[in-house]
Amino acid sequence: xxxxRPSSVDPGAPPQSLRPASRxxxxxxxxxxxxxxxAQQRDRAVLVRMDSAQAGQVTSLDAPEVxxxxxxxxxxxxxxxxxSRVHARVYYDGIVYRIQDLRSSNGTYVNGTRIDExxxxxxxxxxxxxxxxxxxxxxxxxxxxxxxxxxxxxxxxPLTGAYNRLFFxxxxxxxxxxxxxxxxxxxxxxxxxxRFKAVNDxxxxxxxxxxxxxxxxxxxELVRVEDVLARYGGEEFVVLLRGIGLSxxxxxxxxxxxxxxxxxxxxDGQTISTTVSIGAASLACIGKPDxxxxxxxxxxxxxxxxxxxxxxxxxQD
Numbered sequence: 001x002x003x004x005r006p007s008s009v010d011p012g013a014p015p016q017s018l019r020p021a022s023r024x025x026x027x028x029x030x031x032x033x034x035x036x037x038x039a040q041q042r043d044r045a046v047l048v049r050m051d052s053a054q055a056g057q058v059t060s061l062d063a064p065e066v067x068x069x070x071x072x073x074x075x076x077x078x079x080x081x082x083x084s085r086v087h088a089r090v091y092y093d094g095i096v097y098r099i100q101d102l103r104s105s106n107g108t109y110v111n112g113t114r115i116d117e118x119x120x121x122x123x124x125x126x127x128x129x130x131x132x133x134x135x136x137x138x139x140x141x142x143x144x145x146x147x148x149x150x151x152x153x154x155x156x157x158p159l160t161g162a163y164n165r166l167f168f169x170x171x172x173x174x175x176x177x178x179x180x181x182x183x184x185x186x187x188x189x190x191x192x193x194x195r196f197k198a199v200n201d202x203x204x205x206x207x208x209x210x211x212x213x214x215x216x217x218x219x220x221e222l223v224r225v226e227d228v229l230a231r232y233g234g235e236e237f238v239v240l241l242r243g244i245g246l247s248x249x250x251x252x253x254x255x256x257x258x259x260x261x262x263x264x265x266x267x268d269g270q271t272i273s274t275t276v277s278i279g280a281a282s283l284a285c286i287g288k289p290d291x292x293x294x295x296x297x298x299x300x301x302x303x304x305x306x307x308x309x310x311x312x313x314x315x316q317d
Contacts, residue, residue: 069083123135175242186240196234214265280314
């Protein structure tokens, strides 16, 4: 039955597909087209560390293969006794990324299953030995930058840019264990800003913060890439020295002390001169890889430097 209701469509109008779009329709169309554009391509494969104080550390899989293990020369060197010297490798076979166990003693696992070799998909969890874990992720350039920035923020002190205490303590334990196994030296410097309370009381806390940043920047210029400079707490810093015995640590400490003394901080046109007192200790001082014992010796010698007149280095009790 034909309806008596008048049609709302003009029979003389062109079909919907042929007539030009109104301004509102064109705006909607443009929005839809924009929203359907593909996101930035996720063409970067990375491994993200999931355990220890280094959780969040990002390694790009841009080489033909990445090897993981305890031995120097691996792409990712992990000083963990649960790993074999050359534990596993991750590589791209032209289609997918794969992980292969390299006859490790404690095994390689993907999502909880022990494997000899297996493909990896976005989000796969890799476990090497009893506790070392990574997440395999496919990212784009922006996501990778964000992941790296998040990691940097998690291991560095926000004021000074030095490593934070948690990261330092984890590295200290690993470095001492490595040094003991390989009969190599390792040392620790602990230094404190002399009369720092007077700086805050005289110039204000923002000036005190500027002093700490200046001291950290000065010390950073003097330590090697393999060493660790960390803010231990308040106005106290530590430097972990790989492969250096007590006499070498004393020389490194003296360079840091002298450089800080010669590098005043400029704040609002004012020059603030500061000095530090330093205590040095080495693995040979304690005879075993004990982090607490090494820190205790360095702290005791720092106390002796303070009581001895400040602005000095003490390497002996």
